[in-house]
Amino acid sequence: MCGIIGYIGKENATPILIDGLKRLEYRGYDSAGIALLHGGELAVKRSVGKLINLEQLVEREHLDGSLGIGHTRWATHGKPSEQNAHPHRSGNLVLVHNGIIENFLSLKHRLETEGYRFSSETDTEVIAHLLESYMKKGLSLREALRAADSDLRGSYAVAAICVSEPDVIVTTRSGCPLVIGKNGKGSFLASDVTPLLAHTRNVVFLEDGDIGILTSSDISVIGSDAQIVNRASVTIDWDADAAEKGGYPDFMLKEIHEQPQVIMDTLRGRFNYETGEADLPDLSMTAQELIEARRIWIVACGTSWHSGLVGKYLFEEMIRKPVQVDIGSEFRYREPMIQKDDLFIAISQSGETADTLAAAREAKKRGARVLSIVNVVGSTLARESDGVIYTRCGPEISVASTKAFTGQVMALYLLALHVGRVREVLSAEEGRWWLDQYTALPGRVEAVLKQEADIVRIAEQYYSKNNFLYLGRGINYPIALEGALKLKEISYIHAEGYAAGEMKHGPIALVDEDMPVVVLAPRDRLYEKTVNNLMEVRARSAPVIAFGFEGDQELSRVSEVVVPIPEVHPLLTPILFAVGLQLLAYHIAVFRGLDVDRPRNLAKSVTVE
Ligand code: M6R
Secondary structure (H helix, E strand, O other), X not given: OOEEEEEEEOOOXXXXXXXXXXXXXXXXXXEEEEEEEEOOEEEEEEEEOOHHHHHHHHHXXXXXXXXXXXXXXXXXXXXXXXXXXXXXXXXXXXXXXXXXXXXXXXXXXXXXXXXOOOOOOOXXXXXXHHHHHHXXXXXXXXXXXXXXXXXXXXXXXXXXXXXXEEEEEEEEEEEOOOEEEEOOOEEEEEOOOHHHOOOOOEEEEOOOOOEEEEOOOOEEEEOOOOOEOOOOOEEOOOXXXXXXXXXXXXXXXXXXXXXXXXXXXXXXXXXXXXXXXXXXXXXXXXXXXXXXXXXXXXXXXXXXXXHHHHHHHHHHHHOOOOEEEEEHXXXXXXXXXXXXXXXXXXXXXOOOOHHHHHHHHHHHHXXXXXXXXXXXXOOHHHHHOOEEEEOOOOXXXXXXXXXXXXXXXXXXXXXXXXXXXXXXXXXXXXHHHHHHHHHHHHHHHHHHHOOXXXXXXXXXXXXXXXXXXXXXXXXXXXXXXXXXXXXXXXXXXXXXXXXXXXXXXXXXXXXXXXXXXXXXXXXXXXXXXXXXXXXXXXXXXOOEEEEEEOXXXXXXXXXXXXXXXXXXXXXXXXXXXXXXXXXXXXXXXXXXXXXXXXXXXXXXXXXXX
16 A cells, blocks of 8 residues: 655665665555655656656656655555656645545545645645645644644555755654664665665654654654654564565565475474474463463454464364454454453454454454464554564565465464463374474475476466366365465456355356366365365366375376375465465466566555555
């Protein structure tokens, strides 16, 4: 949902802003713009489409200035156009905004009666005019921002500069992430930490209602009571190179290939082999509290919801603990029967997804203990949770989530082991057995990645099809959903994931020779049933792309093509199948000539409802 960036310091702001926007482009890419303040003049440059258009424009015009703000947009109010692109200007001030102003119509009406004329269709322009109107009444930029903050309803992160205060950038947030930092040569702000990594590792996450003040030498935070507040700085240990493509054509392919490392990193230092236990100190829950937790809820959105569904099968089968899984946007608006002492697990790569956050707040309000599984250190969800398991995936830049999913499932494996051991459902010996399986997973994922050349051939054969069906059973039903989601997101092919046994209750009517069916068929206790479902689609002439265990001759006989994965315990198959399906979706999208990292209409982090 839009990315914002700001810099004030001793260096030329232009390359810093453009480089920062490149790292934020995954948050939105239908238009971009920057504003610089130099010699008492404001220069605003905006262009439609990918960032490269803005970059070329800025290069032609040789923009200079040591103070500036920038924006990359994912349109909510008003189509992608230069007029709707940020920054937005009112008189001598400009601002950038991420989020949605819900009461923008009433504010617009009020400002129009004050004489303001609007030149865009955005909700953002009301903030610019609102600040200007307060400054005209004698307020400073920061005071105007505070006053506007109490007028605005919705979710937003805003950064503003103005000609009359050339030594400062002011910024605030409500419901949208915002991070600030400094490095001796200047101060920075951004929607997330990735653009800051090249400049500093110590960052401050603003809280709702904070006003951040950036000067060339310092950053400070003013709380809602107008007093300076001390917000602890967080050290980010992500490698700056982690936000580069590192020789891969896209971030998505790079991130798919990083998964063996993600598994190792997520496991590192988090188990005790001797006792067969998982060691999760940030859980902030005693063994007794875990034993007493009446019910487990898992809530998430998109791919993270799919990992939550894997968690349900895992917890129920491995440690016999019932789990209820919900989609964030559903949970928050029904009357969930969550109670005090229930354990609520929120899963999110970004830690900023509005629906997941709202669901976690609702759970907390009702007295549940909130544990989050999050990738972004210091994110809002992580900060608001009672306990956290960080997934240690490094920055995930590609809009289509891959390695974050694997990190989340690994965190759930660790959590299942932990709960199983404290509740004594698993013995030390069983715990050690599971740890052997977990630590062998990176090598097994490598083996799946080695199938890439074969998967490319499959992609080449089927990329022109318009519909795909994905079938899985049990713990691989969520993987069928995830495989279909990956294909939809980046190739724009209609794809559906189904529980294999459910197919005959409707979707089989769609099946014909033009619909490839991807079947996940590990040799588990449901193998024969899955093969029967596979036969049913074959009988309707559908080409079958099967994913199964190495050496499964039977599967080869009944499928057009088989992608083998190493034989593992059935509960550990999801990651291996998911990696294969990610590669399939990726290569199909590449054959269709699409921009896999920046699929149309999507944004990486959905911070609005
Ligand atoms: O940051 P989160 O994990 O909370 O994001 C949730 C979804 O928006 C995300 O998984 C989305 O579905 C991805 N584009 C999937 O590839």
